[in-house]
Amino acid sequence: MSSIYVHIPFCKQACTYCDFHFSTNQTLRGKLVDALCREIHMRSAEVDGPIQTLYFGGGSPSILNAEELSKIFDALTQAFNLTQLQETTLESNPDDHSGENLKLWRSLGIDRLSIGIQSFIERDLRLMNRAHDVSQAETCVRSAREAGFNSLTIDLIYGIPGQSMLEWQGNVQKALALQPDHISAYCLTVEERTALHHLVENGKVIEKEDTVIEDEYLYLHQALETAGWRHYEISNFGVAGKEAVHNSNYWSGQSYLGFGPAAHSFDGQSKRRWNVSNNAVYIRSIEQGVAYWESEVLSERDRSNELLMTGLRRADGVDLNLLPPAHRKAILSSVESLTGGLLESLQVEGAVITMDATKWLMADAVIRALMIA
Numbered sequence: 157m158s159s160i161y162v163h164i165p166f167c168k169q170a171c172t173y174c175d176f177h178f179s180t181n182q183t184l185r186g187k188l189v190d191a192l193c194r195e196i197h198m199r200s201a202e203v204d205g206p207i208q209t210l211y212f213g214g215g216s217p218s219i220l221n222a223e224e225l226s227k228i229f230d231a232l233t234q235a236f237n238l239t240q241l242q243e244t245t246l247e248s249n250p251d252d253h254s255g256e257n258l259k260l261w262r263s264l265g266i267d268r269l270s271i272g273i274q275s276f277i278e279r280d281l282r283l284m285n286r287a288h289d290v291s292q293a294e295t296c297v298r299s300a301r302e303a304g305f306n307s308l309t310i311d312l313i314y315g316i317p318g319q320s321m322l323e324w325q326g327n328v329q330k331a332l333a334l335q336p337d338h339i340s341a342y343c344l345t346v347e348e349r350t351a352l353h354h355l356v357e358n359g360k361v362i363e364k365e366d367t368v369i370e371d372e373y374l375y376l377h378q379a380l381e382t383a384g385w386r387h388y389e390i391s392n393f394g395v396a397g398k399e400a401v402h403n404s405n406y407w408s409g410q411s412y413l414g415f416g417p418a419a420h421s422f423d424g425q426s427k428r429r430w431n432v433s434n435n436a437v438y439i440r441s442i443e444q445g446v447a448y449w450e451s452e453v454l455s456e457r458d459r460s461n462e463l464l465m466t467g468l469r470r471a472d473g474v475d476l477n478l479l480p481p482a483h484r485k486a487i488l489s490s491v492e493s494l495t496g497g498l499l500e501s502l503q504v505e506g507a508v509i510t511m512d513a514t515k516w517l518m519a520d521a522v523i524r525a526l527m528i529a
C-alpha cells in the first residue's frame with residue numbers, strides 16, 4: 157500500500173536552525189491550498205489501491221484554518237481510497253493547540269499528532285526562536301490526550317548550545333513524565349543560510365563538541381530503553397506498537413506520493429520526483445499546466461545503497477536478501493575488511509546486518525565503508 161505526504165509550507169516565524177522549505181508570509185496561503193488540491197486531483201491515477209498512511213508536514217500544518225484543512229481533506233477523499241488508513245499524522249506546534257483546533261483535527265480523522273516541543277527550557281526556545289513557550293510545551297500533551305488523541309509523538313532536540321547535561325537529562329525526564337507514545341529526538345545541526353549559522357559564524361553561539369553530543373545521545377538511548385521504550389531508528393523511540401507506520405514505510409522503500417512545494421514522491425521501484433521548492437512558482441505552474449517537478453530514475457546500485465543507508469540506522473537492520481546477489485556479495489566482503497570500532501558496531505546474522513544502537517551516531521562512517529561503488 158502507498159502513503160501520502162502533504163507539505164504545508166507556512167510558519168508563524170522562522171526557527172533559527174531551520175532549513176526546510178517554508179514561508180512566514182501568509183499572503184499566498186489561499187492560492188497555495190487551491191493549487192495543492194488541484195495537484196491532488198491531477199495525480200489521482202498514480203495510485204490504484206487503498207492508501208495506508210497520510211502525513212501532513214511542513215512548515216507548520218497546524219497553522220491552517222478549518223476551511224483550508226477541510227478543502228485538502230475533501231480533495232484527498234475524492235481522489236484516493238482512504239477507507240483503509242492506518243495512521244493520519246499532523247505535525248503541530250504547541251502554540252496551535254487550542255481547544256478549537258484539537259476538535260477540528262479529530263473531526264477530520266487525524267489520529268496522530270507530532271508535536272514540536274524541542275525543549276522545556278525557555279532559554280533554548282528563545283535561542284531557536286520557537287513560537288511557543290514552556291507552559292505551552294508542558295500542557296500540550298495533556299490537552300491533546302483530553303481531546304481524544306491516543307497516538308502522540310513529541311519532538312526533542314539535543315546538542316543545543318548552552319544547554320548543560322543536567323538540563324538535557326531534565327528535558328528527557330519531562331518528556332517521559334508526559335507519557336507520549338513516541339519520541340523523535342534530533343541532533344541540532346547548524347545548516348548554512350540559517351540564522352543559527354550566522355550566530356555561530358559571528359561567535360555569538362558556540363557549537364557543542366561531538367563528544368558532548370554523543371553523551372547526550374547515549375543518555376537518551378539509555379533513559380528510554382530503561383523506561384521500556386524501543387529505540388527503533390536513530391532518531392525515533394516508541395512504546396510497544398506505536399512505531400511510526402508512515403516513516404517506517406519510507407525507510408523500507410515503499411511507495412509514497414508527495415503533494416505541495418518541495419514534496420518528494422517515490423514509486424517504490426526506481427522513480428523519484430520532487431516538486432519545486434518555491435510557493436509562487438508552484439502555484440503559477442499548476443495554474444498554467446506546466447511542469448513543477450523534476451525527476452530521476454535510480455539505478456540498482458542507488459537503490460541498494462539507499463536501503464543500506466536507511467537500514468543501518470534502524471533496529472531491524474538491512475536485509476541483504478532484498479538486494480541483487482552481486483550487491484549482497486560486495487557488501488559482505490566490505491564488512492569482512494572492516495576493522496576496530498567500525499567492525500565491532502555491526503552484527504551479521506545470515507544476510508541481515510544490524511548496527512548497535514549506541515553506535516548509530518557513527519553510522520555515516522560505516523555506510524561510507526560499505527557503499528557499493
Ligand code: SF4
Pocket residue numbers: 166167169170171174175176178214215216249272
Ligand atoms: S516551525 Fe518547523 S518548519 Fe517552521 S521554521 Fe520552525 S522548524 Fe522550520
